[in-house]
Amino acid sequence: MPSQFGPPIDLSDLANFQQADLRPRRPVFVGRVSTKDNQNPASSIPRQVVLASERLEPGEEFVAFYWDVESGMLPPEMRGLGPQEMYDALSVPTPRDGGLQDLVDRAEHLGVTHVLAERSDRVARAMLTTLTVEHQLQQAGVEVVYANEPVGGTESGRLRARRSSQVDAEIYRTTLMEMSTGGQIQHAINGWNHGYPPYPYVAVIDEHAPAQERGRFGVNRPKRKLEPHPDSRRFEAARELCRLRREEHLKAADIIAILAAEPDLYPIEDRWTHNRVEGLIANPKLTGYQVYNRKASRTGREGFSRLNPVSKWVWSPTVVHEPVISLQEWKQAQEVTAGLRAGQAGGPLLRIRAAAGQLGLTVTPVGSSDSHTLYRIGGRQVALPTPIPDMVVQQVIEDMESAT
Incomplete structure (x- = not known):
């Protein structure tokens, strides 16, 4: 943005009057939808593209599209791990050049200058994750732009709007987790x-179990015991x-x-x-x-x-x-x-088993009571108390050795 306190005469013909950016603008789209079952990526992703494209320059187009069908609670390295066949089966009309982690890894190499998204929670619902991604892209000389942020005004005002949006996303995430965990606890109880x-x-x-009504996303899964x-x-x-x-x-x-x-x-x-x-x-x-x-x-x-x-x-x-x-x-x-x-x-029986194994015998339980367990050792049966005293262990081992 040009300074409102310009020089008293026209200096626009000077070579350094404006900072020259030798890189051509290369904007890319980034988006996300949580699930393929409870949401429709074929309609959500194109809608996000339309909203994000409002921040493109006149006549400009996206050079690449990066989007995931993953929970916004996952870190970037856990995104986009689904097979390409899954993404192909979704029939999303928007092409896909990779996921969020792919964008972070390739941005500098591909000369990306701007990353445009509908809003910050399309990157992640956790504020730390969005801040980390923004920082990594900034280090590569990439500007992140969210379509729902105000245009113009002060930088502090823009930053306040962005951070407020990110805080809202994280609070929403935490609220969802609290409600989900509460439901799972009641499920177990x-x-x-x-x-x-x-x-x-x-x-x-x-x-x-109480009858489950048809929910927003179809029939609820039945309760199982x-x-x-x-x-x-x-x-x-x-x-x-x-x-x-x-x-x-x-x-x-x-x-x-x-x-x-x-x-x-x-x-x-x-x-x-x-x-x-x-x-x-x-x-x-x-x-x-x-x-x-x-x-x-x-x-x-x-x-x-x-x-x-x-x-x-x-x-x-x-x-x-x-x-x-x-x-x-x-x-x-x-x-x-x-x-x-x-x-x-090991315990007493472990010693008996070890000795029996050396003699080529097996120790198999036959029956038990509150105080004794009947074992078959080789061709004979032995009733042993629970627990087994050390002197009994030694006697059983000696009996096995003498019998062979």
Whole structure:
């Protein structure tokens, strides 16, 4: 903008009267729509282009279009990870040269001078993210322009409007998260399941749940509760798996070997793995309670979920589905797991199993009571107390060695 306090005579013929920008203007469009299911990218993205293009110079056109179908709560590096086939299937008439992260990476190389968007929350709903993107583009000599900002006036007024808009976007984001989290908490308290059902269960529609009216975006998903899997062996397999950790202090590899040795008793799709075993042992839903907020899935790292502390978990007030183990048994298993990870020595049964393995024998539980468990060791059965005293462990080992 020329100064209103100009020279007393005409100096416009001087070479340095105006700062020459040797770069030609190369404006690009940036946009975003949250989801392909609850919104229509085929109409939203072109509408954003029309609004953003109002800030183009006369006769100017966008040289490229960068847009995503992603949540505005995700950082740029988590955007645009969907396959190109997904974007092609959306039938959006606006071409797509990449997503937000692509724009940030390529802006300087492509000689982009201006980035135009409908408003700041089309970049992100988190203020830190929009500020970071703006700063990175500014470092590359790129000006970011939002169509909903006022034209003219003071720089401070323009900045105030921009920051107010960004604050509004972040407050809206936080409000959405609060309402969504509140709804998910009530969902768990009422006994309805989140995510995939654990190994010994299936998720079935709760016929007694309140009828869901058709919402703004179509029919709401039905409420589901957990019921035992039709294959009753799964329940027994999960119970035995937890017992092996709780009473015998076995590590995942040892548990896998026991389960894999008897596939008819412990059925599994494909095969038992470390993650499956540890995941089941750690899953509090096996206690019959519904539990929510065990993991923070959006951490900024693709495919990574951070475990929340137990103090942040949300539990249903009562048992809402048939339990595999008691809550006290689950707690004991977690204590054993913590001890194993800390490098503590194995339990009594682990020593018996190790000695039996050296002799080519297997140790298999046959039945149990509150005070004893009956095991089959090789060709004979042995009743051992719970817990097993060290002197009994030594006696069992000596008996096995003498018998062979």
